Amino acid sequence: MILASSVGTLIEWYDFYIFGSLAPVIASQFFPKGNPTAALLSAFATFAAGFIVRPFGALVFGRLGDLIGRKYTFLLTLIIMGGSTFAIGLIPSFQKIGFAAPIIVLLLRLLQGLALGGEYGGAATYVAEHSPEHRRGYFTSWIQTTATLGLFLSLGIILLTRHNLDSDRAVSIAKFEDWGWRIPFLVSIILVAVSIYIRLKMKESPLFAKLKTEGKTSVNPLKESFAHKGNLKMVLLALFGATMGQGVVWYTGQFYAQSFIENACKVDFDQSRTILLWAILFATPFFVVFGKWSDKVGRKWIMLAGMALAIVSYRPLFSQLIKISDTDHKKEFITQKEISTKLKPIANTNNSIRTVTSARHFDGGIKLIEVKTDTLYADATKATIKPDIKTSKLLDKESYQWMIIIVFVMVLYVTMVYGPIAAFLVELFPTKIRYTSMSLPYHIGNGVFGGLTPFIALLLTSIHTDKLYGLWYPIIVGGVCLVIGTLYIRNRIDPDVNN
Amino acid sequence: MNKLKRYLGVLWMIIGPAAIYYLIKTASEEIAKNPVINTKMQWIVFVVIFIPIAIGIMIFGWFALKGDYDHLPESSAEVED
Numbered sequence: 001m002i003l004a005s006s007v008g009t010l011i012e013w014y015d016f017y018i019f020g021s022l023a024p025v026i027a028s029q030f031f032p033k034g035n036p037t038a039a040l041l042s043a044f045a046t047f048a049a050g051f052i053v054r055p056f057g058a059l060v061f062g063r064l065g066d067l068i069g070r071k072y073t074f075l076l077t078l079i080i081m082g083g084s085t086f087a088i089g090l091i092p093s094f095q096k097i098g099f100a101a102p103i104i105v106l107l108l109r110l111l112q113g114l115a116l117g118g119e120y121g122g123a124a125t126y127v128a129e130h131s132p133e134h135r136r137g138y139f140t141s142w143i144q145t146t147a148t149l150g151l152f153l154s155l156g157i158i159l160l161t162r163h164n165l166d167s168d169r170a171v172s173i174a175k176f177e178d179w180g181w182r183i184p185f186l187v188s189i190i191l192v193a194v195s196i197y198i199r200l201k202m203k204e205s206p207l208f209a210k211l212k213t214e215g216k217t218s219v220n221p222l223k224e225s226f227a228h229k230g231n232l233k234m235v236l237l238a239l240f241g242a243t244m245g246q247g248v249v250w251y252t253g254q255f256y257a258q259s260f261i262e263n264a265c266k267v268d269f270d271q272s273r274t275i276l277l278w279a280i281l282f283a284t285p286f287f288v289v290f291g292k293w294s295d296k297v298g299r300k301w302i303m304l305a306g307m308a309l310a311i312v313s314y315r316p317l318f319s320q321l322i323k324i325s326d327t328d329h330k331k332e333f334i335t336q337k338e339i340s341t342k343l344k345p346i347a348n349t350n351n352s353i354r355t356v357t358s359a360r361h362f363d364g365g366i367k368l369i370e371v372k373t374d375t376l377y378a379d380a381t382k383a384t385i386k387p388d389i390k391t392s393k394l395l396d397k398e399s400y401q402w403m404i405i406i407v408f409v410m411v412l413y414v415t416m417v418y419g420p421i422a423a424f425l426v427e428l429f430p431t432k433i434r435y436t437s438m439s440l441p442y443h444i445g446n447g448v449f450g451g452l453t454p455f456i457a458l459l460l461t462s463i464h465t466d467k468l469y470g471l472w473y474p475i476i477v478g479g480v481c482l483v484i485g486t487l488y489i490r491n492r493i494d495p496d497v498n499n
Numbered sequence: 500m501n502k503l504k505r506y507l508g509v510l511w512m513i514i515g516p517a518a519i520y521y522l523i524k525t526a527s528e529e530i531a532k533n534p535v536i537n538t539k540m541q542w543i544v545f546v547v548i549f550i551p552i553a554i555g556i557m558i559f560g561w562f563a564l565k566g567d568y569d570h571l572p573e574s575s576a577e578v579e580d
């Protein structure tokens with residue numbers, strides 16, 4: 001039962017993340033630069049689907065789940081998600097069908113966001129309602145591994161596809177950016193088909209089935225969840241005392257850490273991703289460890305300890321990432337510098353595209369690669385005003401391992417805040433409105449507060465010179481959540497959620 | 500402890516309007532600085548989505564001030580009233 005529920009949820013997260021991970025490639029295929037309408041659609045696809053639509057999905061499918069049942073609702077979300085993901089892989093590019101392409105992408109992305117909003121609450125509720133008493137934290141912690149494993153799977157499949165389309169690495173990457181990016185989307189249909197087959201064999205939650213037989217299901221779950229003061233105050237407490245902090249810790253430790261390593265530390269594309277992959281691999285078992293432990297000591301203090309550790313250590317940890325990848329204060333082996341130049345003629349002109357690649361070696365083994373691209377004009381009086389310069393660092397083994405350890409620590413915080421939270425949310429609300437009530441604070445906390453972390457952190461960094469300035473967003477949000485959680489949340493384990 | 504919870508309710512009620520003010524002020528400054536569609540869209544999304552949340556924390560503060568969080572349910576049965 002746990003496996004059947006978790007596989008579907010994992011695939012939904014995978015489907016959701018491949019779009020985010022492939023955003024630059026998708027943008028080049030469907031949202032051409034310099035076109036304002038395409039830019040509008042692109043921005044909307046990026047922000048709306050992840051942040052606005054997810055809470056709506058929580059309301060729409062949460063209501064359905066409390067009215068018709070958990071099983072059919074989360075089966076429906078899986079079909080919508082799988083169908084949308086597969087369809088994205090089939091859309092012809094902007095060059096072939098014009099504006100129809102970005103509009104279809106946007107609509108499918110919105111459907112993805114809606115489906116994800118409905119999936120998690122259903123899966124967590126379903127598993128929790130099947131769990132034996134006193135083992136709810138352990139059982140639901142398996143569902144909690146799925147978001148991180150979905151990210152792992154998406155990064156892994158993207159990297160594998162990117163490097164296996166041709167024996168020549170550069171050609172393989174070029175093929176991937178041309179058509180190979182569709183493969184991770186198309187693969188999804190196989191995973192979804194298997195998952196649908198498994199889910200069709202599952203039975204309805206026993207608690208919900210009992211309520212239905214007794215005619216005690218909610219007539220209007222939305223009204224009961226949010227217009228009923230006794231329940232509304234718990235929804236607000238769940239959001240401001242738990243899920244808000246959990247969301248920022250989740251996204252800072254995984255998405256922002258990877259983006260920071262790639263963009264602020266300038267670490268190579270593949271290395272920045274494999275660092276996260278290794279960290280996730282080592283840390284994932286701790287979701288289950290902390291979920292199980294929460295059955296003994298309660299959910300509250302494990303979640304809040306993770307939040308407190310994150311708040312206190314984010315700045316030193318990110319500062320270490322900068323220090324490890326720093327080349328400004330390391331000795332350069334000038335004699336080992338390598339420079340190569342390639343010229344590619346531009347059709348119907350006498351000009352060429354010039355690519356100069358230089359590789360500099362530093363003490364400790366870090367290699368700094370700079371690729372400068374400009375136009376070499378036949379007319380010697382002309383020159384490219386602003387050449388395109390891309391810098392990346394290839395880390396030596398020791399630095400690479402240190403980065404894995406640091407990211408592992410941050411993912412460990414994620415496992416602390418996230419491992420027990422499904423059990424915590426389930427125990428906060430009664431069965432007849434549980435799906436609706438727990439889905440909304442989860443998706444506002446995780447989707448809005450968490451999902452916006454990379455964007456807000458980047459925005460903050462862009463208006464200040466301090467590279468760590470963006471961390472104030474998760475630190476402040478996490479800090480407020482920690483205070484509210486410490487003072488207002490009760491550390492209880494409810495063995496009886498049968499009402 | 501209950502007194503502290505109530506007093507802090509005032510703080511949560513203040514955080515709401517303060518966040519809305521700061522958000523709108525920053526959004527208008529950033530849009531004026533770089534009035535391209537991407538900047539406008541992202542700030543509009545931030546404002547639209549964070550205003551209801553800011554109202555939510557004000558309601559949370561109001562509940563806290565009134566003492567609605569002095570006693571929390573011991574079990575799910577109690578949540579249902």
